Amino acid sequence: MSKELEHIDQLFKETLQNATIPAPSGAWQAIASKSAVGSSAAVGSAVITKMTVTAALVVVSSLLIYTVTKDKPLKPKAKTIQSVQKAQAIDLSQENKLVEINEKVESNAIFQEAPQVESMAEVQKRNQKGETQIAPTESIQFNINKHANLDVFVSAESSKETIEVKVLEEKPVLKDDESMPKPQREKEIRLFPNYFSPNVDGSNDSFYIDMDEPVMYQMTITSPTGDLLFVSTDPKKKWNGMYNGRILPNGTYIVSLVYQFYNNSKVETKSKLVKLERSK
Amino acid sequence: MSLSPEEEKKLVKRCVSGDAQAQEELYHHFSALLFSICMRYAPNRTMAQDFLQDSFIKAFNSLHKFRFEGSFEGWLKRLTVNCCLDQLKKHKRIPFQENIESAYNLGTSNGVLELLEAKSMMEMMHKLPDGYRTVFNLFAIEGYSHAEIAKKLGVSESTSKSQLFKARKSLQVMLEALNNE
Numbered sequence: 001m002s003k004e005l006e007h008i009d010q011l012f013k014e015t016l017q018n019a020t021i022p023a024p025s026g027a028w029q030a031i032a033s034k035s036a037v038g039s040s041a042a043v044g045s046a047v048i049t050k051m052t053v054t055a056a057l058v059v060v061s062s063l064l065i066y067t068v069t070k071d072k073p074l075k076p077k078a079k080t081i082q083s084v085q086k087a088q089a090i091d092l093s094q095e096n097k098l099v100e101i102n103e104k105v106e107s108n109a110i111f112q113e114a115p116q117v118e119s120m121a122e123v124q125k126r127n128q129k130g131e132t133q134i135a136p137t138e139s140i141q142f143n144i145n146k147h148a149n150l151d152v153f154v155s156a157e158s159s160k161e162t163i164e165v166k167v168l169e170e171k172p173v174l175k176d177d178e179s180m181p182k183p184q185r186e187k188e189i190r191l192f193p194n195y196f197s198p199n200v201d202g203s204n205d206s207f208y209i210d211m212d213e214p215v216m217y218q219m220t221i222t223s224p225t226g227d228l229l230f231v232s233t234d235p236k237k238k239w240n241g242m243y244n245g246r247i248l249p250n251g252t253y254i255v256s257l258v259y260q261f262y263n264n265s266k267v268e269t270k271s272k273l274v275k276l277e278r279s280k
Numbered sequence: 281m282s283l284s285p286e287e288e289k290k291l292v293k294r295c296v297s298g299d300a301q302a303q304e305e306l307y308h309h310f311s312a313l314l315f316s317i318c319m320r321y322a323p324n325r326t327m328a329q330d331f332l333q334d335s336f337i338k339a340f341n342s343l344h345k346f347r348f349e350g351s352f353e354g355w356l357k358r359l360t361v362n363c364c365l366d367q368l369k370k371h372k373r374i375p376f377q378e379n380i381e382s383a384y385n386l387g388t389s390n391g392v393l394e395l396l397e398a399k400s401m402m403e404m405m406h407k408l409p410d411g412y413r414t415v416f417n418l419f420a421i422e423g424y425s426h427a428e429i430a431k432k433l434g435v436s437e438s439t440s441k442s443q444l445f446k447a448r449k450s451l452q453v454m455l456e457a458l459n460n461e
Contacts, residue, residue, distance in 0.1 A: 005448040008420075012421060022311075023332055027311065027333060031307065
Protein backbone atom coordinates (compact mmCIF):
# COMPACT_ATOMS: atom_id res chain seq x y z
CA MET A 1 0.00 0.00 0.00
CA SER A 2 1.23 3.39 -1.02
CA LYS A 3 4.94 2.74 -1.01
CA GLU A 4 5.53 6.05 -2.71
CA LEU A 5 4.52 7.97 0.37
CA GLU A 6 7.07 6.36 2.64
CA HIS A 7 9.38 9.33 2.24
CA ILE A 8 6.93 11.25 4.41
CA ASP A 9 7.43 8.74 7.22
CA GLN A 10 11.16 9.14 7.00
CA LEU A 11 11.02 12.91 6.92
CA PHE A 12 8.88 13.14 10.02
CA LYS A 13 10.78 10.42 11.82
CA GLU A 14 14.10 12.10 11.19
CA THR A 15 12.95 15.40 12.57
CA LEU A 16 10.63 14.37 15.36
CA GLN A 17 11.97 11.11 16.75
CA ASN A 18 14.50 12.67 19.06
CA ALA A 19 13.14 16.17 19.08
CA THR A 20 13.08 18.00 22.35
CA ILE A 21 10.62 20.70 23.28
CA PRO A 22 11.04 22.51 26.57
CA ALA A 23 8.20 21.54 28.84
CA PRO A 24 5.96 24.41 29.90
CA SER A 25 7.10 26.22 32.99
CA GLY A 26 5.15 25.15 36.00
CA ALA A 27 4.81 21.59 34.73
CA TRP A 28 7.20 20.32 37.37
CA GLN A 29 5.29 21.99 40.19
CA ALA A 30 2.15 20.26 39.01
CA ILE A 31 3.91 16.91 38.92
CA ALA A 32 5.59 17.38 42.28
CA SER A 33 2.34 18.29 43.94
CA LYS A 34 0.45 15.35 42.47
CA SER A 35 2.93 12.55 42.76
CA ALA A 36 4.56 11.01 45.75
CA VAL A 37 7.73 12.95 45.09
CA GLY A 38 9.97 13.12 48.08
CA SER A 39 8.38 10.34 50.04
CA SER A 40 10.28 7.16 50.61
CA ALA A 41 8.29 5.31 48.04
CA ALA A 42 10.62 2.41 47.83
CA VAL A 43 11.08 0.76 51.17
CA GLY A 44 13.17 -2.31 50.74
CA SER A 45 15.41 -1.11 47.99
CA ALA A 46 18.79 -2.65 48.34
CA VAL A 47 21.63 -0.31 49.04
CA ILE A 48 24.09 -2.74 47.63
CA THR A 49 23.22 -4.71 44.59
CA LYS A 50 23.94 -8.35 44.15
CA MET A 51 26.74 -7.69 41.74
CA THR A 52 28.52 -5.46 44.19
CA VAL A 53 28.40 -8.12 46.84
CA THR A 54 30.02 -10.70 44.63
CA ALA A 55 32.74 -8.34 43.60
CA ALA A 56 33.38 -7.27 47.13
CA LEU A 57 33.87 -10.80 48.35
CA VAL A 58 36.51 -11.40 45.75
CA VAL A 59 38.62 -8.43 46.61
CA VAL A 60 38.60 -8.45 50.34
CA SER A 61 42.35 -8.29 50.32
CA SER A 62 42.30 -4.75 49.08
CA LEU A 63 40.35 -3.58 52.07
CA LEU A 64 41.08 -0.03 53.00
CA ILE A 65 39.75 2.25 55.60
CA TYR A 66 39.04 5.87 55.02
CA THR A 67 37.76 8.38 57.44
CA VAL A 68 35.31 10.85 56.12
CA THR A 69 34.22 13.97 57.81
CA LYS A 70 30.90 15.17 56.64
CA ASP A 71 29.28 18.53 56.80
CA LYS A 72 25.79 17.71 57.89
CA PRO A 73 24.36 15.27 60.37
CA LEU A 74 23.04 12.11 58.83
CA LYS A 75 19.48 12.11 57.77
CA PRO A 76 18.14 8.63 57.34
CA LYS A 77 15.94 8.63 54.27
CA ALA A 78 14.57 5.20 53.75
CA LYS A 79 14.55 2.09 55.81
CA THR A 80 15.94 -1.06 54.40
CA ILE A 81 16.52 -4.35 56.03
CA GLN A 82 18.11 -5.93 53.02
CA SER A 83 21.04 -3.60 53.10
CA VAL A 84 22.06 -4.51 56.61
CA GLN A 85 21.81 -8.18 55.94
CA LYS A 86 23.99 -7.91 52.90
CA ALA A 87 26.45 -5.79 54.75
CA GLN A 88 26.81 -8.50 57.34
CA ALA A 89 27.34 -11.16 54.78
CA ILE A 90 30.34 -9.35 53.52
CA ASP A 91 31.58 -8.35 56.89
CA LEU A 92 31.73 -11.90 58.17
CA SER A 93 33.84 -13.04 55.28
CA GLN A 94 36.62 -10.69 56.27
CA GLU A 95 39.36 -11.51 58.65
CA ASN A 96 39.77 -7.98 59.81
CA LYS A 97 36.45 -7.24 61.27
CA LEU A 98 36.94 -3.57 61.34
CA VAL A 99 33.39 -2.48 61.19
CA GLU A 100 30.52 -3.99 62.97
CA ILE A 101 27.13 -3.50 61.59
CA ASN A 102 24.61 -2.83 64.22
CA GLU A 103 21.74 -5.08 63.41
CA LYS A 104 19.15 -3.00 65.14
CA VAL A 105 19.70 0.09 63.10
CA GLU A 106 18.27 -0.33 59.69
CA SER A 107 18.46 3.06 58.18
CA ASN A 108 20.56 4.35 55.38
CA ALA A 109 21.28 7.83 54.20
CA ILE A 110 22.41 9.22 50.92
CA PHE A 111 25.28 11.54 50.33
CA GLN A 112 24.79 14.23 47.76
CA GLU A 113 28.46 14.76 47.19
CA ALA A 114 31.60 12.78 47.50
CA PRO A 115 33.18 13.42 50.86
CA GLN A 116 36.90 13.87 51.27
CA VAL A 117 38.83 10.79 52.15
CA GLU A 118 41.97 10.28 54.15
CA SER A 119 44.48 7.55 53.64
CA MET A 120 44.60 4.45 55.77
CA ALA A 121 47.83 5.52 57.42
CA GLU A 122 46.31 8.71 58.64
CA VAL A 123 43.33 6.89 59.99
CA GLN A 124 45.48 4.44 61.87
CA LYS A 125 47.50 7.25 63.31
CA ARG A 126 44.41 8.96 64.51
CA ASN A 127 43.05 5.75 65.88
CA GLN A 128 46.20 5.31 67.91
CA LYS A 129 45.90 8.80 69.23
CA GLY A 130 42.36 8.02 70.17
CA GLU A 131 40.90 10.78 68.07
CA THR A 132 38.62 8.57 66.07
CA GLN A 133 36.55 5.76 67.28
CA ILE A 134 34.90 3.15 65.24
CA ALA A 135 31.38 3.05 66.44
CA PRO A 136 29.18 2.34 63.53
CA THR A 137 25.52 2.88 63.77
CA GLU A 138 24.31 3.26 60.24
CA SER A 139 24.99 1.95 56.81
CA ILE A 140 24.93 4.48 54.09
CA GLN A 141 24.62 4.46 50.37
CA PHE A 142 27.50 6.40 49.11
CA ASN A 143 27.89 8.38 45.94
CA ILE A 144 31.57 8.21 45.53
CA ASN A 145 33.79 10.48 43.51
CA LYS A 146 34.25 10.50 39.78
CA HIS A 147 37.75 9.10 39.60
CA ALA A 148 37.00 5.55 40.56
CA ASN A 149 34.08 3.30 41.11
CA LEU A 150 34.21 2.34 44.71
CA ASP A 151 32.05 -0.21 46.34
CA VAL A 152 31.80 0.99 49.87
CA PHE A 153 30.28 0.46 53.20
CA VAL A 154 29.88 3.38 55.43
CA SER A 155 29.31 3.26 59.07
CA ALA A 156 28.75 6.34 61.01
CA GLU A 157 28.52 7.84 64.36
CA SER A 158 26.11 10.66 64.02
CA SER A 159 27.03 12.52 67.13
CA LYS A 160 30.66 12.98 66.17
CA GLU A 161 29.84 13.41 62.52
CA THR A 162 32.63 11.10 61.57
CA ILE A 163 32.09 8.27 59.18
CA GLU A 164 34.16 5.21 58.56
CA VAL A 165 34.21 4.12 54.97
CA LYS A 166 35.37 0.70 54.04
CA VAL A 167 36.40 0.50 50.46
CA LEU A 168 35.94 -3.04 49.31
CA GLU A 169 36.95 -2.62 45.76
CA GLU A 170 38.58 0.09 43.83
CA LYS A 171 37.82 -0.22 40.18
CA PRO A 172 39.68 1.99 37.79
CA VAL A 173 37.37 3.95 35.59
CA LEU A 174 37.84 2.85 32.02
CA LYS A 175 38.37 5.73 29.73
CA ASP A 176 36.94 5.42 26.27
CA ASP A 177 40.25 5.85 24.55
CA GLU A 178 41.82 3.08 26.60
CA SER A 179 39.08 0.52 26.23
CA MET A 180 38.48 0.88 22.54
CA PRO A 181 40.84 1.77 19.75
CA LYS A 182 39.20 4.40 17.64
CA PRO A 183 40.02 6.00 14.35
CA GLN A 184 41.91 9.23 14.75
CA ARG A 185 38.94 11.34 13.88
CA GLU A 186 35.30 10.36 13.57
CA LYS A 187 33.93 10.83 10.11
CA GLU A 188 31.09 13.26 10.05
CA ILE A 189 28.64 15.25 8.01
CA ARG A 190 30.00 18.76 8.03
CA LEU A 191 27.12 20.50 6.34
CA PHE A 192 23.66 19.36 5.29
CA PRO A 193 22.19 22.58 3.94
CA ASN A 194 18.49 23.35 4.03
CA TYR A 195 18.56 26.11 1.44
CA PHE A 196 20.10 26.81 -1.94
CA SER A 197 19.57 29.26 -4.76
CA PRO A 198 20.47 27.92 -8.24
CA ASN A 199 20.34 31.30 -10.01
CA VAL A 200 23.90 31.18 -11.29
CA ASP A 201 25.02 34.18 -9.29
CA GLY A 202 28.05 32.30 -8.06
CA SER A 203 26.74 31.85 -4.57
CA ASN A 204 25.10 28.69 -3.26
CA ASP A 205 24.15 27.61 -6.77
CA SER A 206 24.07 23.89 -6.28
CA PHE A 207 23.03 21.50 -3.59
CA TYR A 208 25.38 18.98 -2.07
CA ILE A 209 26.14 17.54 1.33
CA ASP A 210 29.58 18.29 2.68
CA MET A 211 30.75 15.11 4.40
CA ASP A 212 33.71 12.82 4.91
CA GLU A 213 34.29 10.08 2.33
CA PRO A 214 31.68 7.37 2.92
CA VAL A 215 31.98 3.76 1.77
CA MET A 216 28.34 3.79 0.69
CA TYR A 217 26.29 6.78 -0.28
CA GLN A 218 23.00 7.49 -1.94
CA MET A 219 21.25 10.82 -2.03
CA THR A 220 17.78 11.10 -3.51
CA ILE A 221 15.80 14.26 -4.00
CA THR A 222 12.05 14.03 -4.35
CA SER A 223 9.24 16.50 -4.59
CA PRO A 224 6.73 16.56 -1.72
CA THR A 225 4.43 14.57 -3.97
CA GLY A 226 6.96 11.79 -4.15
CA ASP A 227 8.32 12.36 -7.68
CA LEU A 228 11.91 11.29 -7.96
CA LEU A 229 14.01 14.21 -9.22
CA PHE A 230 17.64 13.35 -8.56
CA VAL A 231 19.66 10.34 -7.45
CA SER A 232 23.36 10.23 -6.86
CA THR A 233 25.73 7.67 -5.43
CA ASP A 234 28.69 10.01 -5.62
CA PRO A 235 29.02 12.44 -2.73
CA LYS A 236 30.82 14.91 -4.98
CA LYS A 237 27.96 15.13 -7.44
CA LYS A 238 25.91 18.27 -6.97
CA TRP A 239 22.29 19.02 -7.82
CA ASN A 240 21.60 22.16 -9.79
CA GLY A 241 17.84 22.32 -9.26
CA MET A 242 17.00 20.88 -12.71
CA TYR A 243 14.94 17.86 -13.68
CA ASN A 244 15.10 16.47 -17.24
CA GLY A 245 16.45 19.78 -18.46
CA ARG A 246 13.63 21.69 -16.87
CA ILE A 247 14.15 24.34 -14.24
CA LEU A 248 12.21 23.34 -11.19
CA PRO A 249 10.07 25.92 -9.45
CA ASN A 250 10.93 27.49 -6.13
CA GLY A 251 9.70 25.35 -3.33
CA THR A 252 10.54 22.76 -0.80
CA TYR A 253 12.10 19.46 -1.78
CA ILE A 254 12.85 16.39 0.24
CA VAL A 255 16.42 15.14 0.40
CA SER A 256 16.96 11.61 1.67
CA LEU A 257 20.45 10.45 2.39
CA VAL A 258 21.57 6.89 3.02
CA TYR A 259 25.22 6.42 3.86
CA GLN A 260 27.76 4.32 5.64
CA PHE A 261 31.08 5.74 6.79
CA TYR A 262 32.95 2.50 7.45
CA ASN A 263 32.54 -0.99 6.07
CA ASN A 264 31.44 -2.37 9.41
CA SER A 265 29.56 0.68 10.67
CA LYS A 266 25.84 1.24 10.78
CA VAL A 267 23.98 2.30 7.68
CA GLU A 268 22.68 5.74 8.54
CA THR A 269 19.74 7.55 7.03
CA LYS A 270 18.94 11.20 7.17
CA SER A 271 16.33 13.25 5.44
CA LYS A 272 15.64 16.88 5.35
CA LEU A 273 13.57 19.48 3.59
CA VAL A 274 15.54 21.75 1.35
CA LYS A 275 14.24 25.05 0.13
CA LEU A 276 15.03 25.98 -3.43
CA GLU A 277 14.78 29.70 -4.08
CA ARG A 278 16.05 31.49 -7.17
CA SER A 279 14.89 35.04 -6.49
CA LYS A 280 17.02 37.82 -5.04
CA MET B 281 23.87 17.58 28.67
CA SER B 282 23.49 13.85 28.81
CA LEU B 283 24.12 11.53 31.69
CA SER B 284 26.64 8.75 31.64
CA PRO B 285 25.11 5.33 32.34
CA GLU B 286 26.77 5.40 35.74
CA GLU B 287 25.32 8.79 36.65
CA GLU B 288 21.97 7.77 35.29
CA LYS B 289 21.93 4.69 37.49
CA LYS B 290 22.79 6.69 40.56
CA LEU B 291 20.15 9.26 39.78
CA VAL B 292 17.49 6.60 39.32
CA LYS B 293 18.47 4.95 42.57
CA ARG B 294 18.25 8.22 44.41
CA CYS B 295 14.82 8.78 42.94
CA VAL B 296 13.69 5.34 44.01
CA SER B 297 14.79 6.04 47.55
CA GLY B 298 12.51 9.05 47.58
CA ASP B 299 15.01 11.84 47.10
CA ALA B 300 12.91 14.80 45.96
CA GLN B 301 15.88 16.66 44.60
CA ALA B 302 16.89 13.70 42.46
CA GLN B 303 13.38 13.45 41.09
CA GLU B 304 13.47 17.07 40.06
CA GLU B 305 16.87 16.48 38.46
CA LEU B 306 15.50 13.54 36.54
CA TYR B 307 12.60 15.67 35.41
CA HIS B 308 14.88 18.38 34.10
CA HIS B 309 16.96 15.84 32.21
CA PHE B 310 14.15 14.16 30.38
CA SER B 311 11.22 16.57 30.33
CA ALA B 312 12.06 18.15 26.96
CA LEU B 313 12.42 14.78 25.24
CA LEU B 314 9.25 13.39 26.76
CA PHE B 315 7.33 16.58 26.13
CA SER B 316 8.08 16.32 22.44
CA ILE B 317 6.62 12.80 22.47
CA CYS B 318 3.53 14.09 24.27
CA MET B 319 3.27 16.90 21.71
CA ARG B 320 3.28 14.32 18.94
CA TYR B 321 0.46 12.31 20.42
CA ALA B 322 -1.65 15.06 21.93
CA PRO B 323 -4.00 17.11 19.81
CA ASN B 324 -2.73 20.34 21.32
CA ARG B 325 -0.20 21.81 23.73
CA THR B 326 -2.50 21.91 26.73
CA MET B 327 -3.27 18.24 26.50
CA ALA B 328 0.40 17.51 25.86
CA GLN B 329 1.16 19.06 29.22
CA ASP B 330 -1.42 16.83 30.87
CA PHE B 331 0.11 13.81 29.17
CA LEU B 332 3.56 14.83 30.36
CA GLN B 333 2.35 15.20 33.91
CA ASP B 334 0.71 11.81 33.81
CA SER B 335 3.81 10.20 32.31
CA PHE B 336 6.14 11.53 34.99
CA ILE B 337 3.83 10.52 37.81
CA LYS B 338 3.60 7.05 36.33
CA ALA B 339 7.37 6.96 35.82
CA PHE B 340 8.11 7.89 39.43
CA ASN B 341 5.66 5.31 40.66
CA SER B 342 7.15 2.51 38.61
CA LEU B 343 10.79 3.56 38.70
CA HIS B 344 11.60 0.83 41.20
CA LYS B 345 10.60 -1.73 38.57
CA PHE B 346 13.33 -0.59 36.22
CA ARG B 347 16.04 -3.26 36.27
CA PHE B 348 18.81 -1.41 34.42
CA GLU B 349 18.55 -3.87 31.58
CA GLY B 350 18.59 -1.83 28.41
CA SER B 351 18.36 1.88 28.02
CA PHE B 352 16.65 3.96 30.66
CA GLU B 353 15.78 6.60 28.10
CA GLY B 354 14.10 3.95 25.95
CA TRP B 355 12.16 2.72 28.95
CA LEU B 356 10.96 6.25 29.72
CA LYS B 357 9.99 6.83 26.09
CA ARG B 358 7.95 3.64 25.91
CA LEU B 359 6.27 4.47 29.17
CA THR B 360 5.40 7.91 27.84
CA VAL B 361 3.99 6.54 24.60
CA ASN B 362 1.83 4.10 26.53
CA CYS B 363 0.69 6.86 28.85
CA CYS B 364 -0.30 9.02 25.89
CA LEU B 365 -2.28 6.14 24.38
CA ASP B 366 -4.04 5.50 27.69
CA GLN B 367 -4.94 9.15 27.99
CA LEU B 368 -6.24 9.32 24.45
CA LYS B 369 -8.34 6.24 25.06
CA LYS B 370 -9.59 7.65 28.34
CA HIS B 371 -10.75 10.79 26.63
CA LYS B 372 -12.19 8.64 23.84
CA ARG B 373 -10.02 10.63 21.53
CA ILE B 374 -9.27 7.84 19.10
CA PRO B 375 -12.46 7.62 17.09
CA PHE B 376 -11.10 5.92 13.93
CA GLN B 377 -13.77 7.33 11.75
CA GLU B 378 -13.49 6.22 8.20
CA ASN B 379 -14.37 9.57 6.72
CA ILE B 380 -13.19 12.45 8.74
CA GLU B 381 -11.94 14.88 6.12
CA SER B 382 -14.74 17.31 6.83
CA ALA B 383 -13.97 17.38 10.50
CA TYR B 384 -10.83 19.42 10.12
CA ASN B 385 -9.40 22.04 7.93
CA LEU B 386 -6.23 21.39 6.03
CA GLY B 387 -5.72 25.07 5.23
CA THR B 388 -2.22 26.37 4.96
CA SER B 389 -0.87 27.44 8.26
CA ASN B 390 0.32 30.96 8.65
CA GLY B 391 3.70 31.54 10.08
CA VAL B 392 5.24 28.31 8.91
CA LEU B 393 8.77 29.46 9.07
CA GLU B 394 11.16 29.29 6.19
CA LEU B 395 11.38 25.55 6.61
CA LEU B 396 9.68 22.69 8.25
CA GLU B 397 11.71 22.12 11.24
CA ALA B 398 10.35 20.26 14.22
CA LYS B 399 7.97 23.05 15.12
CA SER B 400 6.05 23.17 11.88
CA MET B 401 6.01 19.41 11.57
CA MET B 402 4.47 19.34 14.99
CA GLU B 403 1.86 21.83 13.80
CA MET B 404 1.04 19.50 10.93
CA MET B 405 0.73 16.60 13.32
CA HIS B 406 -1.70 18.58 15.43
CA LYS B 407 -3.90 19.13 12.40
CA LEU B 408 -4.31 15.40 11.92
CA PRO B 409 -7.30 13.68 13.49
CA ASP B 410 -6.35 11.69 16.57
CA GLY B 411 -6.65 8.33 14.87
CA TYR B 412 -4.37 9.27 12.00
CA ARG B 413 -1.86 10.90 14.28
CA THR B 414 -1.70 8.01 16.70
CA VAL B 415 -1.13 5.40 14.03
CA PHE B 416 1.36 7.57 12.16
CA ASN B 417 3.29 8.15 15.39
CA LEU B 418 3.38 4.48 16.27
CA PHE B 419 4.22 3.23 12.80
CA ALA B 420 6.45 5.88 11.26
CA ILE B 421 8.21 7.29 14.27
CA GLU B 422 8.15 4.61 16.94
CA GLY B 423 8.53 1.81 14.40
CA TYR B 424 5.77 -0.54 15.52
CA SER B 425 4.26 -2.98 13.03
CA HIS B 426 0.62 -2.86 12.03
CA ALA B 427 0.00 -6.02 14.03
CA GLU B 428 1.46 -4.45 17.17
CA ILE B 429 -0.49 -1.25 16.65
CA ALA B 430 -3.70 -3.17 16.15
CA LYS B 431 -3.11 -4.96 19.44
CA LYS B 432 -2.17 -1.79 21.32
CA LEU B 433 -5.17 0.16 20.14
CA GLY B 434 -7.68 -2.63 19.95
CA VAL B 435 -8.44 -2.15 16.27
CA SER B 436 -7.97 -4.32 13.21
CA GLU B 437 -4.77 -4.35 11.22
CA SER B 438 -6.55 -3.02 8.16
CA THR B 439 -7.79 -0.05 10.18
CA SER B 440 -4.23 0.63 11.21
CA LYS B 441 -3.11 0.45 7.59
CA SER B 442 -5.84 2.71 6.31
CA GLN B 443 -5.27 5.25 9.06
CA LEU B 444 -1.58 5.31 8.21
CA PHE B 445 -2.34 5.80 4.53
CA LYS B 446 -4.70 8.66 5.30
CA ALA B 447 -2.22 10.24 7.66
CA ARG B 448 0.46 10.17 4.97
CA LYS B 449 -1.95 11.59 2.43
CA SER B 450 -2.95 14.43 4.74
CA LEU B 451 0.64 15.25 5.54
CA GLN B 452 1.48 15.22 1.86
CA VAL B 453 -1.34 17.68 1.17
CA MET B 454 0.01 19.92 3.91
CA LEU B 455 3.53 19.71 2.50
CA GLU B 456 2.27 20.68 -0.92
CA ALA B 457 0.24 23.52 0.52
CA LEU B 458 3.42 24.78 2.05
CA ASN B 459 5.03 24.93 -1.38
CA ASN B 460 2.17 26.85 -2.90
CA GLU B 461 2.20 29.56 -0.32
